[in-house]
Amino acid sequence: MSTWIDDNDGVYVTGIGMHAYQFPSETPYTHLGLTAVRQALADAGLAWPQVNSAYIGTTSIGMAAGRVMLRHLGSTGLAVTQVENASASGSFAFRQACLEVARGVSDVVLAVGVDKHGDGRRAADKDGLAHLSDTANVPAVKFAMMARTYLRERNADVASMAQVAVKNHGNASRNPYAQYRKPRTLEQVLASPRVAGDLTVQQCCPRGEGAAAALVVSGRALRRLGLDPKRCVRxxxxxxxxxxxxxxxxxxxxxxxxxxxxxxxxxxxxxxxxxxxxxxxxxxxxxxxxxxxxxxxxxxxxxxxxxxxxxxxxxxxxxxxxxxxxxxxxxxxxxxxxxxxxxxxxxxxxxxxxxxxxxxxxxxxxxxxxxxxxxxxxxxxxxx
Missing domain, CATH: 3.40.47.10 (Thiolase/Chalcone synthase)
Structure with a gap:
C-alpha cells in the first residue's frame, strides 16, 4: 500500500543529534539546540548550506527562537517555522519535515526540538472561563485517578505499576542523554514521596531542558547526496x-x-x-x-x-x-x-x-x- 509518505522515493532519517536532557541550568537554549543540530549534520555527513528548511519544536522559549538559534550556523536563507503543540511539539515539527520532503517541496529538512523550563502557562488558563476545580487540569491528579481505575479493573497491584518506573529508570541508566541515570529498585520507587494517589515521585517524569535534532531527506536525494543507505532509517x-x-x-x-x-x-x-x-x-x-x-x-x-x-x-x-x-x-x-x-x-x-x-x-x-x-x-x- 502506497501513501503520501512514500512520495519522492520515500522519507528517510539520515542524521540525528542530542544535547543530554538535564535539570534547569544557565545554559543558553542556543547552545542546547546547536549541539544537537551539529551532531545531526555530522551524523548525516551533510553541510549546513545543504539544508533547505527547518522546523523548530518548542514550548517555553519565546517567539522566533529558531531563527535566533540557527543564524549561528550561517544565514543561508532557508525557511524556518516554529511549531508548538505542548508535549508533542517536537513530534509535530518532525511530521512537518516529513510532509515537506514527501511532497517534494524540499529534499533536506531539519527538525529540531529545544526547550528551557519556562513558565508553562497554557492557553486554557486564559480562556476566560472558571475551572470546575483547582485540580481539574492537574495531570498528576488525573492520572492518579486513572491509575486507581486501571489497577482495580485489571486486578493488578500498585507494585506492578511501579515496575514501569523500575524498568525505565534502568534503561535510562544506560543512556548518556538521559536526565536520570541511576537504576532504581522497586522498593526505592515505592518509597519515594507521593505525588498524587498511588503515584510516587519516581513514577513521574521530570521537567528540564535539552535538545534533539533529526535530518529528514527524500529517497531521491539520498543518491544525489551520496549518503550511506545502510544508516538511513525509513x-x-x-x-x-x-x-x-x-x-x-x-x-x-x-x-x-x-x-x-x-x-x-x-x-x-x-x-x-x-x-x-x-x-x-x-x-x-x-x-x-x-x-x-x-x-x-x-x-x-x-x-x-x-x-x-x-x-x-x-x-x-x-x-x-x-x-x-x-x-x-x-x-x-x-x-x-x-x-x-x-x-x-x-x-x-x-x-x-x-x-x-x-x-x-x-x-x-x-x-x-x-x-x-x-x-x-x-x-x-x-x-x-
Whole structure:
C-alpha cells in the first residue's frame, strides 16, 4: 500500500543529534539546540548550506527562537517555522519535515526540538472561563485517578505499576542523554514521596531542558547526496488526531492513542504485533500500561502482565521506552518527540550500544500533547 509518505522515493532519517536532557541550568537554549543540530549534520555527513528548511519544536522559549538559534550556523536563507503543540511539539515539527520532503517541496529538512523550563502557562488558563476545580487540569491528579481505575479493573497491584518506573529508570541508566541515570529498585520507587494517589515521585517524569535534532531527506536525494543507505532509517507512517467526546473519565487520552496508532499502523501496512520497539508518552507510570494496550502490542487488560513477563524489556518481545522514556530520560517538552526518533534511529541502525534491542526492525514513536492531541510515527530499519 502506497501513501503520501512514500512520495519522492520515500522519507528517510539520515542524521540525528542530542544535547543530554538535564535539570534547569544557565545554559543558553542556543547552545542546547546547536549541539544537537551539529551532531545531526555530522551524523548525516551533510553541510549546513545543504539544508533547505527547518522546523523548530518548542514550548517555553519565546517567539522566533529558531531563527535566533540557527543564524549561528550561517544565514543561508532557508525557511524556518516554529511549531508548538505542548508535549508533542517536537513530534509535530518532525511530521512537518516529513510532509515537506514527501511532497517534494524540499529534499533536506531539519527538525529540531529545544526547550528551557519556562513558565508553562497554557492557553486554557486564559480562556476566560472558571475551572470546575483547582485540580481539574492537574495531570498528576488525573492520572492518579486513572491509575486507581486501571489497577482495580485489571486486578493488578500498585507494585506492578511501579515496575514501569523500575524498568525505565534502568534503561535510562544506560543512556548518556538521559536526565536520570541511576537504576532504581522497586522498593526505592515505592518509597519515594507521593505525588498524587498511588503515584510516587519516581513514577513521574521530570521537567528540564535539552535538545534533539533529526535530518529528514527524500529517497531521491539520498543518491544525489551520496549518503550511506545502510544508516538511513525509513519513515513509514505519520498520523495524528485530536480528542473526541469522552465516554469515561480519562478515556479520551486512551482513545487518542488507539486511534492515532491504528491509523499509523494501517499507513505502514503492518500490525501492532510487527513492532519490535515502542517509544511512548509515560509522563506517569500508568500511561505505559494503558497505552501499550491501546497501541495493540499486547491485548486489552494485559499491559501489566506484558510488563511483568519481561515482554516490554530490552530483549523482550517489544521493547517499550528503551531510552528510559519520559520517566527516566526526561521530558523537556519541545525535544521529547524528536528524542524518541533519535533513540529509534539508533536502535534500527544497530548503534544503541548496551541499550541495543536484539531484533529491532520496526518501531513506533508515539506522543500526546496535554491529552488532547496525539501523533504516531512508524520507522523501519534500512534493510526492512
Amino acid at each position: 519513515v513509514r507512517a505519520s498520523s495524528t488526531c485530536s480528542e473526541t467526546p469522552e465516554t469515561a473519565y480519562g478515556q479520551a487520552a486512551v482513545d487518542l492513542v488507539r486511534s492515532s496508532a491504528q491509523s499509523a499502523l494501517e499507513q505502514a501496512g503492518i500490525s501492532a504485533q510487527t513492532l519490535d520497539m515502542l517509544e511512548l508518552h509515560d509522563a506517569f507510570s500508568v500511561e505505559e500500561l494503558l497505552y501499550s494496550e491501546a497501541v495493540g502490542v499486547c491485548p486489552p487488560g494485559e499491559g501489566a502482565s506484558f510488563l511483568m513477563r519481561g515482554d516490554s524489556r530490552i530483549g523482550g518481545r517489544c521493547a517499550i521506552n528503551a531510552s528510559g522514556g519520559l520517566i527516566g530520560m526526561g521530558h523537556p517538552l519541545g525535544p521529547t518527540g524528536i528524542g524518541q526518533i533519535a533513540e529509534l534511529t539508533r536502535q534500527l541502525r544497530g548503534e544503541a550500544g548496551e541499550r541495543q534491542h536484539s531484533h529491532a526492525r520496526w518501531a513506533m514513536a508515539h506522543m500526546i500533547g496535554l491529552g488532547s492531541v496525539a501523533i504516531a510515527h512508524v520507522l523501519s530499519a534500512p534493510d526492512a
